[in-house]
Amino acid sequence: MAKAKAKKTPAAGVVEKKLISVADAVITAADRAKDPTLLIPVRSLANVNFNEKRGIIEMGKRKQERTFFNVGMAKKFMQTVLVADALSELQRAELTTSLREIYYRTKHTMKGSNENTFDNQNESDPLIEDLEVSLSALREELHVRAENAGSIVGPVVFGDDGDRVDCARLGKGGYSVPSIVEPDFIEIRRCTADFVLLVEKGTQWNRLSEDKFWRRYNCVLLTGNGQPPRGVRRLARRLHEEYKIPVYVLVDNDPWGYYIYSVVKQGSINLAFESERMAIPKAKFIGLSSADPDRYGLPRNVGIKLNDKDIGRARELLKYRWLQKKPWQDEIKRMLASGLKYELDALANKDFRYLTKTYLPRKLKEEDWLD
């Protein structure tokens, strides 16, 4: 991916200062003959709170110390400083880049050894998130973008780098959602849709797009190909907020599907500090519900047996504070009781266009969704 010039945002200078503060922490500690330490908020279930009033997950106050002179943490500490350095280089050069490029930029063999600073990208990715949270800088502000992993089609018009993008005239392929969709980068010029339908799977999004479902029901079709990336979530949120239209989520009937919905609605545990901008507390779960196989007469043989991992994950979900409402507890327990999960694709068992012709119309008509 070519490096695109990032727009100079007012935050730029501030972010650079935040990154330099990492170096300052080292220098100050060294001056005082102390072990250099970075404080990094804990990104786990234990350190998130569910704000019931706002309906979103918020990050708690717990922080962990990352110290330099500790065998277990030394390398991570060193790597964090290297990543901070690479990020500040981006700021100065006004470039945006990908996670992978950051990894390559910071990877080298340490002088006088045969050890690499990084062995694979899994080591550098979490450090960027660490810096995001500890410096409370958004990823876009750090000039790091994710892959364009989402598509949109429907009656909505964007302005992107001065180009007019009319998503009603982009055939069945739609528009590829950029990873940064902040107003500075993407402008929503017009949206006449009645609702947004966020589909977990690309295959089902293709089915709906091909059948022009969006034209018939006047909606925006959005997909994130699995766990929706930030760009997709943020765009859904903007459409929801700026045009006051509801968001419906269509996912597989399995614990991972439930969690995708919960991330869209309340925010993710890992990046709880982003919920503020990302979460859509009013998003509705339209399907696939564990009640649907019965209601829509799906045969048992198109189900898939829950494996141990699925069951474990479902039990965890049952404990999440934001899934304590009775309908949700019933929903998950029903799945566990049946011992089966269903993919959206299983609807094709009845008819290739069952999703477009029968399932979704009936759902919308009966307003059969979970909140």
Add this chain to the structure above:
Amino acid sequence: MPAALAKPPTPEPKAAPSAAEMGARQREISVSEFFTKNRHLLGFDNPRKALLTCVKEAVDNALDAAEEAGILPEVVITLEVAASGEEAPVAASQATRFRVTVIDNGPGIVRQQIPPIFAKLLYGSKFHRLRMSRGQQGIGISAAGMYAQLTTGKPVQITSSTGPRAATHYFEVQIDTKKNEPRIFESKKIDWHHPRGTQVTLEIEGRYQKGRASVDEFLEQVAIANPHVTLVYNTPEGETRKYPRTIQELPPPPREIKPHPYGIEFGVLLRMLHDTRSHSVSGFLAADFSRVSPAVAVEICRTAKLSPDARPRNVHGDAAEALYKAIQATKIMAPPSNCISPIGEKAILHGLYKQIKGEFYTAVTRPAAVYRGNPFVIEAGLAFGKAPDQAAPAPADAPVVPLAEGEERDDDSELARVIRYANRVPLLYQQSACATFKAALETAWRNYGVAQSRGALPAGPMVIFVHMGSVWVPFTSESKEAIADYDEIRKEIKLALQECGRRLGMFLRRRERAKSEFRRRNIFELYIEEVVEACGRLKGGKLPKEKLKIQLQKIALKRTGGTRTDAILGRDNGPEGLPHSIIVTPDGPEGDAPALPELEPAAAAPAVEPPRPGKAKPAPAQGRAAARGKAKGKPARPAKAARSVKPARPARASKPKAKAPKRGKR
């Protein structure tokens, strides 16, 4: 099959032979004929293995004979490519015919015994007695001769002399396969330059190939388990390898024992009852078995409801069976173990140390145990690690290639090697069928800090040595390739390996502790460099980098034990001062103090070895201390090493243990 048992004639007269005709076809099969057809049973399945088996049988006989006569064995093995017909001589690796010559300094063989020993199957001195020896059945060398006869048609050539003043006899013999009797081609007196000993020459079809299960490997392993033997090996490629003796005294001669009552089968009991010279059953029991006292004999008779005074010859049928059961039901002391001569911990250490380069050696001799009434001793040893000269080359002369993603530096991915012995003879084939191998797999090496995947040998630069000494080693086949898997045997092997493993674990942990301190410092030094550079860039180049670096290094030194680590690692002792070669004696980890710069240890240690093992160990210790002195070690170190090593090592070497029972008997 008796004729009477043949099928009655069937209606078709043509196809079916009559009982008389069938009876006429029955005839005796000689053992020799049987083995001619079934040579794989004796280890002559393929040319490569056949060459090894011939060398093995000849060497076994040479060592057994010399040891029994109380002579420190010296054996010369020569392999030559034999030209077959007109063909031009070929390279050893291509040749198909070899001449195997084995010369020993043993007692020699008296003239009239030479033909039957080398040309009569199942003729020997070892089968009928219960005593630990390499050979057991009297098949080996004559089978090798038979193989020679079968593949090249050449007779076995034997030269033997029983002493400097006795005549030297030269024989050429073959085996008459029908009669299982020797056929003498040549018999004369000759002049021989050896004062005493035997020389055997066999010309056989074979293949010489190095590597696993080769003659080379076999002789190397013989040298490990028999440090009292001097071996000279002339390879077919014209090279001469010497394996000098490192222990100047013979293992205590094993004593012959009578069978233990638990170990005999019913049929054997019947035969013994018939053959005995005793006049009463109780007398027979007490006289012909080991560990049966007159009181125990009477008790057995009472259990069997038999009169102790009954004549043994009259005991048969139900009475004999009752007697057999009564024996099994009576509690009888375990057989004496002085019929076994273990190699001994010290000798195993020597053998391993001499042949295998490593950092750590240990050896364990278990007390004698019993399976099926046969006493046996398990010994295990371990050589671990790489000698400094084998270890990865210094980073200075080898440029370090940076690793790409997914690449790993391959270290220690090799699996351990198991070397197996039965009565001091290396076992090279059928490893996976062997009780020793199974026990090595079952041992939980991970507990001792060695990686091991499920169902595999432990990983790492490691040689596992297992020896079983017994009056009767239960092999899985006549070719003596694997030890049968008796529970008692496997259990003993595991116990021995576990002890070795524990010591290895201690060694590894100790070394790891020192190393990790060092690593901590080392990684901090590396990372400080990186962090300082990154901070410099973050600050836009406006940073006094040197100052920050020094500050951080100070903190690092303070946090990681500083100079103490240097001391643990022996770094102040020179750049190569890491303690690389360590022998832990059975006394335990106390003995692991000496740091041994590997200065020709294999040659140096034996050279200064005093002949008496009673005060054995000081020699290597001194040798090494001296060697270290040369290496400019701090004066304090050799002193310390000597202090801890000297008393530790000799104290326990197998000697006193092995001797004790003998002395008691005399």
